[in-house]
Amino acid sequence: MADRFKNLKQIKKNSITVDFFFDETKERFKLKKITPSPIDIDLLIKEKDTHRPGLALAGYVDLFSYSRVQIFGNTEMKYLNQLSVKARCDALKKYFSFNVPCVIVTNNNKPPAELIKYAAKSNIPVFKTAHQTTRFISLIHDFLDDQFSSQVLIHGSFVDVYGVGLLFCGESGIGKSEVALDLIERGHRLVADDVVFVMKKAENILIGSSSKVSQHLMEIRGMGIIDIRRIFGVRSIRYQKRVEVVVELEKWSGHKNYERTGINTKHTDIMGVETELINLPIFPGKNITVIAEVIALNYLCKHYGYDAAKEFQQRLNQLIKKKTENADSDKNLNFERSIEWFEHDFE
Amino acid sequence: MHTRPASAIVKIAAKYKSGFTISRDDYEVNGKSIIGVMTLAAEKGAVLTLKFDGPDEEEFSDEIVNFFNRGFDEI
Numbered sequence: 188m189a190d191r192f193k194n195l196k197q198i199k200k201n202s203i204t205v206d207f208f209f210d211e212t213k214e215r216f217k218l219k220k221i222t223p224s225p226i227d228i229d230l231l232i233k234e235k236d237t238h239r240p241g242l243a244l245a246g247y248v249d250l251f252s253y254s255r256v257q258i259f260g261n262t263e264m265k266y267l268n269q270l271s272v273k274a275r276c277d278a279l280k281k282y283f284s285f286n287v288p289c290v291i292v293t294n295n296n297k298p299p300a301e302l303i304k305y306a307a308k309s310n311i312p313v314f315k316t317a318h319q320t321t322r323f324i325s326l327i328h329d330f331l332d333d334q335f336s337s338q339v340l341i342h343g344s345f346v347d348v349y350g351v352g353l354l355f356c357g358e359s360g361i362g363k364s365e366v367a368l369d370l371i372e373r374g375h376r377l378v379a380d381d382v383v384f385v386m387k388k389a390e391n392i393l394i395g396s397s398s399k400v401s402q403h404l405m406e407i408r409g410m411g412i413i414d415i416r417r418i419f420g421v422r423s424i425r426y427q428k429r430v431e432v433v434v435e436l437e438k439w440s441g442h443k444n445y446e447r448t449g450i451n452t453k454h455t456d457i458m459g460v461e462t463e464l465i466n467l468p469i470f471p472g473k474n475i476t477v478i479a480e481v482i483a484l485n486y487l488c489k490h491y492g493y494d495a496a497k498e499f500q501q502r503l504n505q506l507i508k509k510k511t512e513n514a515d516s517d518k519n520l521n522f523e524r525s526i527e528w529f530e531h532d533f534e
Numbered sequence: 535m536h537t538r539p540a541s542a543i544v545k546i547a548a549k550y551k552s553g554f555t556i557s558r559d560d561y562e563v564n565g566k567s568i569i570g571v572m573t574l575a576a577e578k579g580a581v582l583t584l585k586f587d588g589p590d591e592e593e594f595s596d597e598i599v600n601f602f603n604r605g606f607d608e609i
Contacts, residue, residue, distance in 0.1 A: 340561055381570050
């Protein structure tokens with residue numbers, strides 16, 4: 188089931204309103220609105236990139252990315268301020284004849300009166316921030332990237348186990364929630380159960396979180412809905428976590444080939460991001476919780492450079508090489524004990 | 535759709551083998567999960583798409599569609 192996530196519907200916003208943008212970011216970005224009228228609620232931001240309109244202000248408007256959020260840094264301010272009043276009016280009149288979503292002036296610069304005047308005339312909001320331009324651009328890109336990122340809904344349980352994001356999948360009733368509950372009881376942290384929002388951040392990072400209504404709720408068959416945060420406290424939950432390993436729980440089938448060495452890591456594709464996949468057969472008496480912890484720890488080992496399967500392979504290779512090099516050496520080299528001789532071990 | 539009809543739906547769904555999803559706009563959830571079904575927070579008049587896929591999909595969809603048509607057995 189390497190492509191079980193292939194057919195998931197990707198949910199993506201095409202636009203956000205400027206009003207929403209301002210509301211969400213005014214505190215974090217220290218934004219202040221300096222145009223007097225309220226923001227038109229139909230005004231939309233449709234692109235995740237921003238634009239510094241130096242050339243457009245200077246009059247060159249071929250390829251002017253007017254539909255992006257416009258950022259006026261020190262350069263734009265200085266340029267406008269050194270123009271004569273007449274030239275400034277002409278430049279801004281031309282500039283605001285384009286449908287820009289909003290203008291943000293950085294560095295707490297005081298924009299010239301003409302900028303406010305022509306912006307207000309075209310009903311385009313102007314904001315001011317105390318942040319420096321480059322710092323602000325990195326903040327706003329982070330926010331817009333997030334807003335315009337693709338996401339999918341995945342049916343599964345998502346838990347942070349020793350800092351590794353394990354996403355448990357499998358058919359209904361196989362016991363995903365029960366495994367998650369067991370892990371929480373052992374001190375790990377629940378991100379989402381049953382409905383997991385997974386969003387793609389940048390090119391290769393998947394971040395999972397829960398839906399607002401079902402945050403930190405869990406259904407246990409035979410019991411009903413329980414609130415993990417209430418029962419286990421704040422240490423048992425997280426709001427979001429990077430998805431690192433998908434663990435697919437399935438009923439054990441004698442016909443299926445399960446991974447035995449771990450030399451070939453399997454992957455699954457979630458929105459184009461290769462994510463490690465482990466198919467975990469379950470049967471009575473098998474402690475999935477402990478295995479889940481070991482999956483996380485083994486992932487950490489590999490992440491920090493140690494791969495047990497590869498290490499084993501290397502030892503074997505060395506041994507075989509040694510045997511072929513001295514043909515008449517002891518044929519039982521591979522049955523050597525790990526310890527040559529034992530000291531007494533009396534009790 | 536609040537708790538009672540949602541729980542009735544997942545109870546019906548649990549009897550069948552086939553896969554069952556419910557979607558609303560772009561959001562699709564597993565119809566066998568109570569939290570999933572409730573997450574849709576479908577109000578009266580909401581348009582939902584139901585998908586059945588598997589060996590017993592026909593009886594399954596009949597029973598669910600009937601249940602919807604009966605107004606979730608509410609008065």
